[in-house]
Amino acid sequence: MNTDELVEMLKEKGLEVKIQSKMAGVKKKVERKSLWVDVERDRLKEIVGLLVENAEEFPHFCVASTSDIGDKVEINYHFTINFGYQLEEIQITFRVTIPKNDLWVPTLTDIVPATIFSERELREMTGIEIEGLPDKRHLFLTKDFPDGVYPWRRDETAPKDLNKLYEGWKE
Amino acid sequence: MKYEVPIGPIHPALKEPIMLRFSLEGEEIVDVDVIASQNHRGVEWIGMNRNNPVQSIYLAERICGICNFCHPACLVLAVEEIVDIEVPERAEYIRVIQSELERIHSHLLWAGVAAHELGFDTLLHYTWMIREKVMDILEVVNGNRVTKAIMMYGGVRRDIKEEHIPKIREMIEYYKKLFNKVAKLFLEDKTIKMRTREIGILRKEDALKLGTVGPTTRASGVKKDVRQDTPYFAYPDFDVEAMTPDIITGETIGDTYDRIVVRLLEVKQSVEIIESALDELPPGDIISEEKVAKILSRIKKAEGEAIGRHEAPRGEDIHYVKLKEGFESFYTWKVRAPTYSNIMSWKPMLMHHQIADIPIVAASIDPCLSCTNRVVVVKNGKERMLTGEDLHRLSIQKTRRLKK
Amino acid sequence: MKITNSFKRALWVFHVNSGSCNGCDIEIIAALTPRYDAERFGIKLIGSPRHADVIAFTGPITSDMADKVKRVYEQTPDPKVILVVGSCGISGGVFHESYHLDGPINKILPDAICVYVPGCPPRPEAIIQGVVKAWEFLEGVSK
Numbered sequence: 001m002n003t004d005e006l007v008e009m010l011k012e013k014g015l016e017v018k019i020q021s022k023m024a025g026v027k028k029k030v031e032r033k034s035l036w037v038d039v040e041r042d043r044l045k046e047i048v049g050l051l052v053e054n055a056e057e058f059p060h061f062c063v064a065s066t067s068d069i070g071d072k073v074e075i076n077y078h079f080t081i082n083f084g085y086q087l088e089e090i091q092i093t094f095r096v097t098i099p100k101n102d103l104w105v106p107t108l109t110d111i112v113p114a115t116i117f118s119e120r121e122l123r124e125m126t127g128i129e130i131e132g133l134p135d136k137r138h139l140f141l142t143k144d145f146p147d148g149v150y151p152w153r154r155d156e157t158a159p160k161d162l163n164k165l166y167e168g169w170k171e
Numbered sequence: 172m173k174y175e176v177p178i179g180p181i182h183p184a185l186k187e188p189i190m191l192r193f194s195l196e197g198e199e200i201v202d203v204d205v206i207a208s209q210n211h212r213g214v215e216w217i218g219m220n221r222n223n224p225v226q227s228i229y230l231a232e233r234i235c236g237i238c239n240f241c242h243p244a245c246l247v248l249a250v251e252e253i254v255d256i257e258v259p260e261r262a263e264y265i266r267v268i269q270s271e272l273e274r275i276h277s278h279l280l281w282a283g284v285a286a287h288e289l290g291f292d293t294l295l296h297y298t299w300m301i302r303e304k305v306m307d308i309l310e311v312v313n314g315n316r317v318t319k320a321i322m323m324y325g326g327v328r329r330d331i332k333e334e335h336i337p338k339i340r341e342m343i344e345y346y347k348k349l350f351n352k353v354a355k356l357f358l359e360d361k362t363i364k365m366r367t368r369e370i371g372i373l374r375k376e377d378a379l380k381l382g383t384v385g386p387t388t389r390a391s392g393v394k395k396d397v398r399q400d401t402p403y404f405a406y407p408d409f410d411v412e413a414m415t416p417d418i419i420t421g422e423t424i425g426d427t428y429d430r431i432v433v434r435l436l437e438v439k440q441s442v443e444i445i446e447s448a449l450d451e452l453p454p455g456d457i458i459s460e461e462k463v464a465k466i467l468s469r470i471k472k473a474e475g476e477a478i479g480r481h482e483a484p485r486g487e488d489i490h491y492v493k494l495k496e497g498f499e500s501f502y503t504w505k506v507r508a509p510t511y512s513n514i515m516s517w518k519p520m521l522m523h524h525q526i527a528d529i530p531i532v533a534a535s536i537d538p539c540l541s542c543t544n545r546v547v548v549v550k551n552g553k554e555r556m557l558t559g560e561d562l563h564r565l566s567i568q569k570t571r572r573l574k575k
Numbered sequence: 576m577k578i579t580n581s582f583k584r585a586l587w588v589f590h591v592n593s594g595s596c597n598g599c600d601i602e603i604i605a606a607l608t609p610r611y612d613a614e615r616f617g618i619k620l621i622g623s624p625r626h627a628d629v630i631a632f633t634g635p636i637t638s639d640m641a642d643k644v645k646r647v648y649e650q651t652p653d654p655k656v657i658l659v660v661g662s663c664g665i666s667g668g669v670f671h672e673s674y675h676l677d678g679p680i681n682k683i684l685p686d687a688i689c690v691y692v693p694g695c696p697p698r699p700e701a702i703i704q705g706v707v708k709a710w711e712f713l714e715g716v717s718k
Binding site for chain 2: 004020022024025026027028029030031034057058060061062063065066067068076078080082083084085086087088089091095112113114116117138139140141142143151152159
Binding site: 188208210211212213214222230234235236237239280295296299300303306316317403 | 581586592593594596597598599600601602604605608609610635637640643668669670672673674675676695696700
């Protein structure tokens with residue numbers, strides 16, 4: 001399916017789609033587009049399942065990234081579909097916003113097995129609980145990293161014990 | 172009865188520290204577990220809290236020393252989309268040439284390492300000697316062999332001058348003459364075929380479901396290549412096609428031999444792209460804004476988010492950047508290197524194989540764990556440490572046994 | 576530099592990577608390939624610390640690798656020299672203020688004898704010069 005069909009399908013489900021674009025190429029100028037969709041937490045599995053059913057080949061999951069915005073946390077799931085043809089890939093991102101006092105999301109590993117590493121990393125770096133995740137060990141931080149310290153957050157849980165070597169040099 | 176064998180972080184088989192845990196039943200592997208926390212240096216945290224955006228380009232280069240053009244390239248693509256910086260035409264062509272030069276050096280490096288895992292040290296020395304030609308060109312054009320610092324928001328920092336072009340053309344001729352010889356050395360050798368044909372098969376459904384990228388997935392028949400699918404730099408002018416092994420061998424199985432074929436085809440493709448880019452190099456500026464302080468103040472006033480993707484030698488590389496007005500560093504920066512997605516494919520590839528096959532299959536996805544950020548084999552309840560030297564020795568012994 | 580009779584064989588080097596970006600590692604291997612060819616002096620990379628004379632060390636030491644580095648140092652027999660390749664082992668390099676690092680090498684092994692080769696990454700010729708300095712030191716010790 002192309003971009004217009006995908007936007008139509010998401011609009012029928014009541015979702016707003018924002019499109020960002022930038023020109024690329026020198027002799028043959030082509031537009032590079034990316035789609036950004038806001039999804040509620042309860043509908044996340046339904047919408048990702050819809051993408052898996054309707055795409056021509058299994059959609060490609062890139063990574064899940066997160067931002068800390070005050071008292072809420074945003075999670076972006078980056079997918080691409082329609083690869084294999086010249087210059088026709090569609091980059092689509094689903095964004096879920098959750099409040100910090102209710103910090104959990106459902107797992108996507110039963111629909112898209114490629115999300116297992118991303119979800120383990122989200123869990124250790126931001127403290128988000130992933131409901132239904134089979135493997136809850138640390139991925140990149142060591143086993144004895146202190147609990148309750150989350151490197152990607154910007155509030156009181158950010159790491160404070162830094163390896164500062166050059167403190168006091170100017171004095 | 173199950174055994175588990177741990178392969179601890181420091182071992183000479185793979186040049187980077189990673190812990191692997193394999194479960195064996197008899198001599199066959201039934202489960203693989205990866206513990207990769209030895210290489211985590213907190214790069215994203217440094218970029219979000221301590222560095223200004225220009226310092227983060229130089230930090231992004233040192234995420235990986237082998238594929239050190241792809242990370243600044245993705246970062247610059249993402250920030251240029253948010254801030255809407257124009258890039259001159261000559262800079263886009265120079266970016267394509269630099270990216271293809273890096274692809275040639277990385278694939279020749281990998282070919283040497285793969286030969287070393289099989290016990291062919293002569294091929295290691297031969298391919299690394301051939302690789303020195305492209306390292307000479309990188310040094311002449313950029314000033315340094317590794318970590319070149321060529322990317323900047325709005326263009327590139329160094330130009331390809333008139334006196335460099337004859338040397339680059341000489342390198343192109345050198346590689347064109349040698350391609351058939353290297354292909355014959357790797358693809359028609361009976362022992363390499365015995366060690367790699369039907370070993371480490373990754374089927375197409377597994378490759379799609381696990382989200383693998385790069386030559387690993389193209390060898391299984393999935394046509395994914397960011398240069399073909401998404402327009403960026405000057406790649407739409409070249410009509411790049413994803414290389415799959417049926418171009419040379421006529422069929423796609425998805426084993427280790429196919430991955431060697433795909434990488435050799437890509438070296439040939441890169442040499443052809445550099446040649447046509449040099450023929451059509453447009454004149455003009457190489458950067459749209461020369462003063463670094465002006466670029467920094469423009470970035471500080473911008474707000475938005477974007478993703479940047481690039482085809483590194485190992486696969487698709489993606490960076491996500493979010494900028495907030497008034498904030499000097501990036502507000503959010505997420506890096507996902509290609510080996511991150513490919514490591515999960517070790518499990519279906521290594522099932523029901525022997526321990527001696529581990530080095531060549533593990534090296535066939537071209538793991539760059541410093542990009543990812545990281546083998547323990549448990550044998551029947553008793554923990555026995557197998558060092559990398561043991562693994563390497565087992566692999567060479569299997570080659571000798573097959574040769575008899 | 577005179578090669579005396581007391582040091583009867585050439586240097587064997589054991590390579591330890593404690594979380595580096597691999598730039599220094601590929602320059603160490605490039606120093607052994609036919610262009611720079613340190614192997615003609617008999618210098619080779621071996622697979623076990625128990626036979627090593629020189630430990631070639633790269634990378635800033637991440638928290639995970641600190642105790643493993645100490646164990647490798649203790650397993651190597653005397654006389655030995657540590658060759659620190661790259662700026663990461665000297666001062667942390669570009670990663671110096673991270674939450675997952677345990678400091679440069681002199682915090683982990685304070686009484687080891689080190690030859691420092693700065694650069695990011697250093698050229699293969701500089702690495703060979705570092706190995707030669709280590710060789711001179713070991714010659715002086717074994718006299």
